[in-house]
Amino acid sequence: MHPSIAEQSVEQLGGRLSVLTRQKKDHIELDELLQRLEGSEGADQERVLLDIYALVFPHAFAEESVLWPVMRRTLDDGEELTLAVEREHQEVNELVTRLETLEHGTLERSEVLDRLTEVLREDVRDEEDELFPRLQSVVDRWELRRLGLYWEIVRRIAPTRAHPVVARRPPGNVIAALPLSIVDRTRDLVDAARYAARVDPPALRAVSKGLTGAGHALEHLPFMKSGEDESTRVESGSVGSRTALVAAVAGAGLLLVLFSRRRR
Numbered sequence: 498m499h500p501s502i503a504e505q506s507v508e509q510l511g512g513r514l515s516v517l518t519r520q521k522k523d524h525i526e527l528d529e530l531l532q533r534l535e536g537s538e539g540a541d542q543e544r545v546l547l548d549i550y551a552l553v554f555p556h557a558f559a560e561e562s563v564l565w566p567v568m569r570r571t572l573d574d575g576e577e578l579t580l581a582v583e584r585e586h587q588e589v590n591e592l593v594t595r596l597e598t599l600e601h602g603t604l605e606r607s608e609v610l611d612r613l614t615e616v617l618r619e620d621v622r623d624e625e626d627e628l629f630p631r632l633q634s635v636v637d638r639w640e641l642r643r644l645g646l647y648w649e650i651v652r653r654i655a656p657t658r659a660h661p662v663v664a665r666r667p668p669g670n671v672i673a674a675l676p677l678s679i680v681d682r683t684r685d686l687v688d689a690a691r692y693a694a695r696v697d698p699p700a701l702r703a704v705s706k707g708l709t710g711a712g713h714a715l716e717h718l719p720f721m722k723s724g725e726d727e728s729t730r731v732e733s734g735s736v737g738s739r740t741a742l743v744a745a746v747a748g749a750g751l752l753l754v755l756f757s758r759r760r761r
């Protein structure tokens with residue numbers, strides 16, 4: 498079996514365009530961000546978290562929709578291997594959703610942050626030491642480059658926030674990608690403006706909260722959960738699918754109004 502991708506050169510990983518080189522680069526960047534997160538507080542901590550979300554969620558979403566299906570098709574134990582990392586991704590989504598509701602300076606918030614850091618590091622180790630060396634043993638360098646291209650394209654249009662209800666597998670996550678991404682990336686712009694200001698402007702906070710609600714409501718549309726393994730499923734809770742549909746249509750309308758005004 499190949500050694501951990503942490504120990505391989507760019508050439509051994511299949512070149513600059515290989516999915517393995519791209520993965521390793523993101524994992525190094527994540528490690529730097531997690532070091533910045535340690536000991537950060539207030540708006541500074543929120544800014545680091547925004548950078549972590551923008552890196553981690555599209556990265557993982559593209560793994561779930563492009564890479565893990567290939568591993569399930571090509572490896573005998575692909576199901577078991579990918580399910581383990583899907584559970585880690587699911588926990589990250591649930592922890593970040595909890596973090597959205599927790600005040601700064603509370604014990605619960607620091608416990609959630611510690612666990613988040615721990616799971617993110619475990620996920621990187623599982624992928625670099627186990628999953629990717631296994632993938633390397635069944636596909637050639639041209640396939641690694643082709644996967645690198647697909648993974649990169651999906652990553653660029655994928656959601657940037659936590660979505661614990663959406664399926665961790667196709668077809669649900671593929672259907673969910675674009676609508677959730679539009680809501681999330683609008684929220685990123687609003688939140689970046691909030692944390693750049695010295696005082697959190699109440700109007701922007703309300704817009705951000707509305708977009709958070711719209712994103713979570715969208716997740717509850719039934720087809721976005723299709724393909725999910727039972728063990729990574731989160732119950733729909735109190736949001737019914739009709740409420741979700743109404744919220745989704747209202748959210749899309751709001752975004753259309755915002756974007757058409759910006760263009761004028």
Ligand SMILES: [Fe+2]
Nearest residue numbers: 520556560624
């Ligand atoms: Fe990764």
Ligand SMILES: [Fe+2]
Nearest residue numbers: 557560620624
């Ligand atoms: Fe991952």
